[in-house]
Amino acid sequence: MAEEQKQEQTGASAEGPRAEGGQGGQGGPGGHSGPRREGGPRREGGREGGPGGGPGGPRRGKRQYFRKKKVCKFCVEKMDLIDYKRADILSQFVQERGKILPRRMTGVCARHQRWLGVAIKRARNIALLPFAGSAAGSTAPKAVEAHKS
Amino acid sequence: MEERLYDLIFIARPATPEDEIKKVLHSIEHACADKGAKIEKNEHWGTRKLAYRVAKHREGMYYYQQIRTAHGELIAELERRLHVQDSVIKYMTIRLDEDLKRQKKLGEKREKRAARRPRRPAAAPAAAPAAAQEQHAAS
Numbered sequence: 001m002a003e004e005q006k007q008e009q010t011g012a013s014a015e016g017p018r019a020e021g022g023q024g025g026q027g028g029p030g031g032h033s034g035p036r037r038e039g040g041p042r043r044e045g046g047r048e049g050g051p052g053g054g055p056g057g058p059r060r061g062k063r064q065y066f067r068k069k070k071v072c073k074f075c076v077e078k079m080d081l082i083d084y085k086r087a088d089i090l091s092q093f094v095q096e097r098g099k100i101l102p103r104r105m106t107g108v109c110a111r112h113q114r115w116l117g118v119a120i121k122r123a124r125n126i127a128l129l130p131f132a133g134s135a136a137g138s139t140a141p142k143a144v145e146a147h148k149s
Numbered sequence: 150m151e152e153r154l155y156d157l158i159f160i161a162r163p164a165t166p167e168d169e170i171k172k173v174l175h176s177i178e179h180a181c182a183d184k185g186a187k188i189e190k191n192e193h194w195g196t197r198k199l200a201y202r203v204a205k206h207r208e209g210m211y212y213y214q215q216i217r218t219a220h221g222e223l224i225a226e227l228e229r230r231l232h233v234q235d236s237v238i239k240y241m242t243i244r245l246d247e248d249l250k251r252q253k254k255l256g257e258k259r260e261k262r263a264a265r266r267p268r269r270p271a272a273a274p275a276a277a278p279a280a281a282q283e284q285h286a287a288s
Contacts, residue, residue, distance in 0.1 A: 078259065080251070080252040080255040080256055080259075081248055081249065081251070081252040084243070085213075098200075122241075122243060124200070125241055126158050126160070126239065126241045127160065127199040127200045127201060127203055127209070127239060128200060129200050130200040130201050131200075131201060
């Protein structure tokens with residue numbers, strides 16, 4: 001047992017009796033730094049084997065932790081066009097500093113993410129959204145109120 | 150020739166007198182009239198905070214127009230006119246008709262699908278008359 005532990009820690013093999021659970025899709029940047037031992041007897045079928053561990057084993061057991069399934073907001077609302085002028089909507093999909101949030105964080109589908117990227121870039125161009133890296137104001141952009149002139 | 154739809158947004162300095170703005174708007178109108186373009190929307194969004202500093206200003210007055218034209222040169226002309234105006238600190242023109250076309254196409258596709266295979270029995274009667282109307286309009 002001790003030997004096995006050692007093996008796991010050195011990362012020589014990830015095909016131990018326990019499948020190391022991948023952290024789903026949402027893990028931070030440090031999520032997969034190495035084959036670490038989790039606290040409890042987790043038996044999630046790892047979608048990816050440990051790094052360097054070859055192909056992941058077959059799915060075993062039931063998934064114990066259910067993550068709420070994220071759905072694409074634009075698909076739910078049946079939006080076929082993402083308007084670059086709606087800075088209030090677009091700002092939900094960027095970080096405070098203006099970076100576009102990845103799909104895995106927001107749950108947006110691939111098609112809408114593509115359109116969203118274009119819309120955000122257009123909005124940046126006309127100063128409705130900040131460019132990433134620029135010192136942005138802390139206040140969220142307000143919805144555009146149109147007055148007829 | 151096929152007509153295209155453009156969005157034109159420009160940002161004026163926050164403390165621009167109204168005469169100046171009117172002059173800019175007139176200039177745009179004049180250029181559009183020359184080429185036989187239609188201004189479909191003309192909106193004033195008021196003074197908004199800019200997301201970043203533009204020409205040392207943190208605020209700006211937004212003006213938005215939608216222009217339909219068959220002459221692409223007009224856009225270059227409008228941009229040239231906005232560029233030489235001192236009161237305008239930022240402007241942008243975007244071609245919109247392709248996006249709208251895609252939106253229309255996807256909407257029609259969705260409607261068709263809903264009419265063909267109603268998911269819920271409650272939604273079926275609502276979708277059917279709409280489809281019938283569409284067919285009627287097509288014929």
